[in-house]
């Protein structure tokens with residue numbers, strides 16, 4: 597992304613969030629984004645996923661220029677190539693853990709959606725919670741469902757917003773190992789927003805966001 601400016605209009609005026617932010621992530625590599633609360637880290641992930649559009653600047657993911665794609669093209673691109681682990685999970689309350697993970701595969705008409713989703717939920721340690729609904733799951737369990745959903749279609753770009761933020765040390769380590777193993781196997785690009793040094797240390801590249809500006813570390 598180059599020369600990105602982003603602001604949000606609100607009733608009490610415009611909030612400037614990103615100010616001339618530029619970032620290059622080598623394909624197939626790992627990047628940690630750190631920085632204080634409110635500095636614009638989540639906004640950066642929303643831009644990289646095409647869920648927000650910048651006021652100014654250009655975002656290229658592989659050969660795709662996100663600014664040239666309409667919302668349908670972006671949705672198709674996301675369902676094929678992108679995995680996102682949101683800070684607040686965004687699970688569908690009316691679907692079980694298994695339903696939440698397999699729905700995107702089913703919508704995309706992919707084969708063996710249920711079997712692949714079951715295997716991914718097993719990999720995040722939730723084989724005993726397949727039929728539970730989000731309200732019946734703990735925060736950490738919901739986070740692991742969200743991780744399974746983000747990984748199940750083997751995305752080439754995975755964006756994680758504090759992906760282990762709700763997990764105890766041991767479970768967090770297991771999930772991180774899974775994320776980095778899958779990244780290695782599939783040569784995907786991994787971008788993680790984190791306050792956790794353990795997570796940042798595992799990444800090849802690190803940037804710090806401060807008041808809407810990016811600094812390489």
Ligand SMILES: Nc1ncnc2c1ncn2[C@@H]1O[C@H](COP(=O)(O)OP(=O)(O)OP(=O)(O)O)[C@@H](O)[C@H]1O
Pocket residue numbers: 604605606611613631632633634635636637638639640
């Ligand atoms: N939809 C919105 N409308 C108005 N302001 C917003 C909106 N979303 C975010 N902001 C503001 O933009 C700034 C950056 O928010 P963002 O969520 O990107 O920060 P962050 O670095 O991810 O924070 P945290 O570490 O607390 O999650 C904050 O000041 C926030 O209040």
